[in-house]
Amino acid sequence: MVQQLCKVESCDEVAAKTFLLRFASSEITASAQPGQFVNVLAAEAGEGPLLRRPFSIARVDGDIVELFFHAIGTGTLLLSRKRHGETIDVLGPLGQSFRVDADYDTALIVAGGIGVAPFPFLTADLLKRCKRIETFVGYRNAGQILTSHLQNIHIATDDGSKGFHGNVVQLFEPFLDRTDLGKAKIFACGPTVMLKALSELAKRKNICCEVSLEGHMACGVGLCQGCPVERTGDGSKYALVCKDGPIFLTTDIIL
């Protein structure tokens, strides 16, 4: 984990209200694992929101870290206006990564909306491990679609403007039934309602499922205790999204 001022390489709108921010940090790219996140301060004290904003690492490219985000609030709007040469204060890499080394043949990636963010990075890692990858992405409409650096992409849109007309879980489920996948593992990120549906599906089909969660957090490192998620089993009632996650097995948490 490092805290540093990083130079912005570029920040471009790549889909509706969705930005790709690229910044340089050889320290972060050297140690980051797929599924980890960074906590970014968009502006100096008094010039923007007080707290950092957490973002999944979308991809690393040499010394460059890439983030996808929706510009929806003050912090993300400020971030979306960053230009080449400006700096951002970054804390990271943080949290636990996807467990990619487990025993499976096919990686099934399921993403809803901006939940696609951690998957280019994961895909690059899975390719190195020669896993078969099938990627299911769901968006509200065709204007929001992001598919760069993904493999074997299946698209769903809520309004049917591209691909399957419906949500991503509806697209995904029949695929499980008609395809021989060998041993599969699901990696997912998206709205809680989607992850919940997916988690139940994974349980029914007896497939291991790991999800990346979002949480309201202040520090991103476990100091504030602000981002609990309920755990299954004995022991403490809550895990922290920032420190124990953001990646969890769906069998370990209650969504």
Added chain:
Amino acid sequence: MTASIKNKIKTSFTLRGIEFKNRVFVASGTFGYGDEVRKLVDVSRLGGIFTKSLSWKPRAGNPPQRIVETASGMLNSIGLANIGVHTFIEQKLPYLRKLDTRIIPNIAASSLQEYCDVLELLEEQEGIAAYEINVSCPNVKEGGLNFGTDCSMTGKITASLRKLTNKTLIIKLTPNVTHISEFARTVEAEGADAVSVINTLIGMAIDIKTRKPKLSTVTGGLSGPAIKPVALAKVYEVAKSVKIPVFGVGGIASAEDAIEFLLAGATAVQIGTMNFVDPVISVKIADGLEIYAREHGILDMGTLVGALDADLKFSVLQSWL
């Protein structure tokens, strides 16, 4: 900062015979048990670490959502989530006591007996410099603020704990009362060595789309730069009304802020919410204080304490004291 400058300016102070090397501390609940960010922060620069609150048994804390950002601040409703004093002693204290800074456990409880039990267990341990007593958490149903807003109960807790320890006893006061100075005078009379002023202010935020409160507990504790002016006035009020030292806490984000608290009468300061934004801010503030001292020819940071130049004949506060 060069060694010669460090040597020239006295940053330390003494409380009940214990020397604290710096007047900058990290506040309870904002620095965990010191291990989360140990690679980033040189805690040897700090006066000490006020730990996350400790209760007798572990507390799971409140359900999500626990955090909401507000204008220049944040609301929290953590609910004193903590590992409990036994786990603290087994898993955290061995590491903490090796650090080159003072360790001050913060104790939170739901009964007078629980405060006593936790403190007595900690009394048997090595490496503890002082205790901070949380009588003022706004986010737990039982105990918490009920104690902190009841002056006689706050006094009773102080008196009971005073009998159990010779170590420095610091009572953390809530601003959610009419006159915080009454509480400060009460705990001073019952033997407290210092007070921490202030804990969070009760606040609230609502999601207008769902018409639901943003926090699961409806209300929570407001902290961060938003509360700094309030905290400063409370520190001023308390410092005017008691002789025991005051730890100033509330929205401190810079060395300039820390100097304001010293001038208002704080003997030392605690950095809270800003640790979440910048984990190394406490060290930056300690550095900034020394730079200020050097620029102003100050040899002992203690000369700033209560050095406010105010014409009190216009002060409304006088009628409260």
